[in-house]
Amino acid sequence: MLAEIKPSKIQGKIKAPQSKSFGIRLVLYSLIKESKLENLIPSDDVNVAINVVKQFGVSVNGNHFKLEGKLKVPSYLYFGGSATTLRMTIPIISVLGGETVIDGDDSLRKRPLTAIIKALQGSVNFSSQNLPTRISGKLKENYVRIDGSESSQYISGFIYAFSMIGGGEIEIIPPISSKSYIYLTSELINSLGGNVKIKGNRIYIEKGDFKPYIGKVPGDYALASFYASSAIVSGGEIAIEDVYEIPHFEGDHSIVDFYVQMGAESYVKDKVWYVKGGKELRGIKVNVDDFPDLAPSIASLAPFTNSPTIIEGVRRLKTKESNRILTISDALSRFGVSVYSDDEKIIIEPVKEIRNASIVCPNDHRIAMMATVLAFKVGGKIDKAECVNKSNPNFWKDLISLGGKIILT
Ligand SMILES: O=C(O)C1=C[C@@H](OP(=O)(O)O)[C@@H](O)[C@H](O)C1
Numbered sequence: 001m002l003a004e005i006k007p008s009k010i011q012g013k014i015k016a017p018q019s020k021s022f023g024i025r026l027v028l029y030s031l032i033k034e035s036k037l038e039n040l041i042p043s044d045d046v047n048v049a050i051n052v053v054k055q056f057g058v059s060v061n062g063n064h065f066k067l068e069g070k071l072k073v074p075s076y077l078y079f080g081g082s083a084t085t086l087r088m089t090i091p092i093i094s095v096l097g098g099e100t101v102i103d104g105d106d107s108l109r110k111r112p113l114t115a116i117i118k119a120l121q122g123s124v125n126f127s128s129q130n131l132p133t134r135i136s137g138k139l140k141e142n143y144v145r146i147d148g149s150e151s152s153q154y155i156s157g158f159i160y161a162f163s164m165i166g167g168g169e170i171e172i173i174p175p176i177s178s179k180s181y182i183y184l185t186s187e188l189i190n191s192l193g194g195n196v197k198i199k200g201n202r203i204y205i206e207k208g209d210f211k212p213y214i215g216k217v218p219g220d221y222a223l224a225s226f227y228a229s230s231a232i233v234s235g236g237e238i239a240i241e242d243v244y245e246i247p248h249f250e251g252d253h254s255i256v257d258f259y260v261q262m263g264a265e266s267y268v269k270d271k272v273w274y275v276k277g278g279k280e281l282r283g284i285k286v287n288v289d290d291f292p293d294l295a296p297s298i299a300s301l302a303p304f305t306n307s308p309t310i311i312e313g314v315r316r317l318k319t320k321e322s323n324r325i326l327t328i329s330d331a332l333s334r335f336g337v338s339v340y341s342d343d344e345k346i347i348i349e350p351v352k353e354i355r356n357a358s359i360v361c362p363n364d365h366r367i368a369m370m371a372t373v374l375a376f377k378v379g380g381k382i383d384k385a386e387c388v389n390k391s392n393p394n395f396w397k398d399l400i401s402l403g404g405k406i407i408l409t
């Protein structure tokens with residue numbers, strides 16, 4: 001699909017895209033207790049999670065997920081492009097024990113599994129270092145020691161896995177990256193009757209008394225940020241409804257504050273995120289290691305400021321759906337933005353002369369979303385535009401309803 005975008009003013013009221021992180025967690029929660037997701041509009045990745053729980057024996061009736069009988073470890077699981085589902089499921093397979101062949105699409109096949117393979121060495125065998133691989137064996141004790149610098153998704157997976165079997169302990173070898181997602185998992189599990197305590201680099205999980213989850217999938221700040229950036233850049237005003245309450249830790253919701261630091265009007269009240277453009281913007285310096293998905297969001301606004309934006313802590317962006325150090329730089333450069341990058345940082349200069357550009361989505365939803373913001377300023381084309389479905393199947397429809405002049409063919 002090709003998206004042809006004309007300069008547009010983005011404004012109005014919209015429901016936030018549903019959170020992929022919450023969506024996957026709430027679907028996987030059905031391996032612990034039933035869940036009913038009232039407003040569910042599954043993205044590709046949430047659909048992956050739904051197919052995975054089905055294979056474990058969960059019955060799926062519309063938006064209602066309930067385990068029928070005993071959990072069974074499937075002999076084959078396919079994860080599409082969803083690293084979150086993959087890396088949360090491997091710990092579950094490893095505590096239950098068994099033999100499963102796991103696979104994914106071309107992008108997932110390139111993403112590392114090094115930390116989990118090492119952590120499970122001696123109990124669980126992997127036939128190869130990347131997908132496809134055959135996992136066999138069972139974790140010997142309810143304890144795991146794992147490198148925290150590759151991905152938090154494994155740690156979230158062990159919080160689920162140990163909650164399923166009545167307890168366990170995780171020791172994380174520092175540095176711990178993407179900490180915000182570990183907090184997200186432990187807070188969610190505890191809010192549903194779990195017993196997870198984080199003490200420094202150790203996580204203690206005890207037996208929980210779980211209740212069903214019946215409710216909505218909360219809205220997502222990182223996905224909504226592309227609507228917000230588009231409004232700011234085009235001088236519009238937007239209200240994004242159904243976002244979650246801002247918690248005590250930093251995370252994807254920190255984008256609300258980053259936009260304030262960049263000079264935009266941005267605040268959350270009663271689960272609505274209000275954003276307004278029109279003021280002079282400035283560059284910021286920010287380390288994204290704890291919330292790496294915000295890099296493309298910040299990069300979408302950075303060219304329109306009056307000073308350079310420095311995004312640090314980008315090392316792990318190389319192993320996302322695309323090498324985002326390269327794909328952020330490449331997409332912005334096509335629009336005439338000067339970008340410097342190395343393994344530690346991306347520096348984005350204020351754009352002097354923005355130009356109309358065409359990009360092909362590098363199989364990475366957030367890069368297409370970032371480029372859309374620039375295209376609203378100057379026009380542009382995005383090929384393989386369906387790549388946004390990984391996390392937000394409503395992306396194009398929502399933006400059209402907010403005034404985006406977009407032709408999809
Ligand atoms: O747990 C989650 O929902 C996620 C964790 C992050 O991954 P890493 O922990 O690998 O950084 C993030 O990039 C991903 O989009 C979602």
Ligand SMILES: C=C(OP(=O)(O)O)C(=O)O
Nearest residue numbers: 081082083084293320321
């Ligand atoms: C990195 C992402 O997702 P995942 O790791 O789940 O594939 C993302 O959504 O930006």
